[in-house]
Amino acid sequence: MKSLQRSMDLPQLLFSIMFILIMVIACFWVVKPFILGFTWASMVVIATWPLMIRLQYLLWGRRLLAIIVMTILLLLLFIIPIAVLVNSLIDNSTLVINWISQGHLSLPQLNWLSDIPMIGQKLHFSYHRLLNGGSIAIIQHLQPYLGRTTRFFFAQAGNFSRFMIHLALMLLFSVLLYWRGEHVGYGIRHFAYRMGGNRADATVLLASQAIRAVALGVVVTALVQGILGGIGLAISGIPYSTLLTVLMILTCLVQLGPLVMLIPAIIWLYWIGDTTWGTVLMIWSCIVGMLDNILRPILIRMGADLPTILILSGVIGGLVEFGMIGLFIGPVVLAVSYRLLSVWIHEVSAPNEDIDTTIETLTDN
Structure with a gap:
């Protein structure tokens, strides 16, 4: 009977591996813009899949109705709140850091420290000595760094549109994953x-x-x-x-x-x-x-x-x-x-619980 086994062709094997690697890299390059949105959609769908199945059962077994309800829930409870919160984070942080970096920040007096029993007077005196000696210098030293932080938040505001695109892709992939x-x-x-x-x-x-x-x-x-x-x-x-x-x-x-x-x-x-x-x-x-x-x-x-x-x-x-x-x-x-x-x-049996017996076995050997 003629043997079907052939000798290994090393060049063919190397070229096959190179071709597979090139295809994998090319596929990754093509889907790279969608990876983040698809990953988040996968996490959301896996986490909420039992809820979607329950909704489908309640809505007369109609998958389409369940997907519509889940899409509305994702918009109301996830995407819109996140978009609003991120936008608020960028806007409010920029205002606060701008206010600080323009020299409006001053350290508090904390006069209530003197009312603390036993150690209050000493704390109040020590704090005000530090305050009078170096508060202005501390604030002036921090202001350049606060200004850099302000510019950082301005840059992040420009990325808000990209963030919204990822949220839209996440919603689209979530609908597709719910359906299939x-x-x-x-x-x-x-x-x-x-x-x-x-x-x-x-x-x-x-x-x-x-x-x-x-x-x-x-x-x-x-x-x-x-x-x-x-x-x-x-x-x-x-x-x-x-x-x-x-x-x-x-x-x-x-x-x-x-x-x-x-x-x-x-x-x-x-x-x-x-x-x-x-x-x-x-x-x-x-x-x-x-x-x-x-x-x-x-x-x-x-x-x-x-x-x-x-x-x-x-x-x-x-x-x-x-x-x-x-x-x-x-x-x-x-x-x-x-x-x-x-x-x-746990593929093997558990060790003997009798420690003395185990030690004696080693000694006997």
């Missing part, structure tokens, strides 16, 4: 199964669960804390409450919590003598600050049965290394690696 979600998901699973069998298929499913856990446990908690904290700031009469709300949501996303913004606001209210609203905001801040300890673990467990510390570590590391999209990349990488490592370890 099962086919796209099955295609990805099929590709993973072709690459690595059942384990690769399970990895894809685990990645989707991790994305849903992050969306529910981290993003939703950050939005709830930021919005509730912003309501407290607005009611208490804190200026630039919209800007502070945006910053509060960001601090909640990076796991610093809302108190980073709320505590200075409380101090400012007491400083200007508005002790009533300062006390109200302090009580409200305690409630908002403790909310993540209750809400976040519950929501993470709803998305995936993964350790909370694993999700939070992935969120922080992903944000540091990849920016906002790292909010999902970090937890997915850690969750998949954790599960694969766990499966690999």
Whole structure:
């Protein structure tokens, strides 16, 4: 019987690899403008897919009606608020930094320090000695850097249109993924199964669960804390409450919590003598600050049965290394690696729990 096996043709193999690499690079170059929008759309669709299926069931099984409702929800709850908040962040930050850089900033007197028992007089004297000796020099030294920051925010305002284009692409890709979600998901699973069998298929499913856990446990908690904290700031009469709300949501996303913004606001209210609203905001801040300890673990467990510390570590590391999209990349990488490592370890039987017997076995050998 004639053998079908041929000897390896090295030039053919090299040219085949070169052709595949060129095609991969060319494809990446073509889709590069759409990668960010498609990535965000994938995260949003994966996180909200159970909601869309539920809506389809309630709307007489009509996928089109469910997609229309989900599109309206994305516009009202996600895209329009983000666009307004980013625009407000750029505009308000530019005004504040312009005001500071033009020399209007002066350090507070903090005369209430003298009312603190026992150490108040000493603190008041030390602070005013520092204030009288170097406040003007400190402000003059900071103004050039504040001016550079002002120019930076002016530059970011020019990128706002690009940001809106990414949001529009995200909405378009979200509609397409909602419409063909099962086919796209099955295609990805099929590709993973072709690459690595059942384990690769399970990895894809685990990645989707991790994305849903992050969306529910981290993003939703950050939005709830930021919005509730912003309501407290607005009611208490804190200026630039919209800007502070945006910053509060960001601090909640990076796991610093809302108190980073709320505590200075409380101090400012007491400083200007508005002790009533300062006390109200302090009580409200305690409630908002403790909310993540209750809400976040519950929501993470709803998305995936993964350790909370694993999700939070992935969120922080992903944000540091990849920016906002790292909010999902970090937890997915850690969750998949954790599960694969766990499966690999449990492929063999557990070691003997009797330590003395194990040591004796080594000694006998």
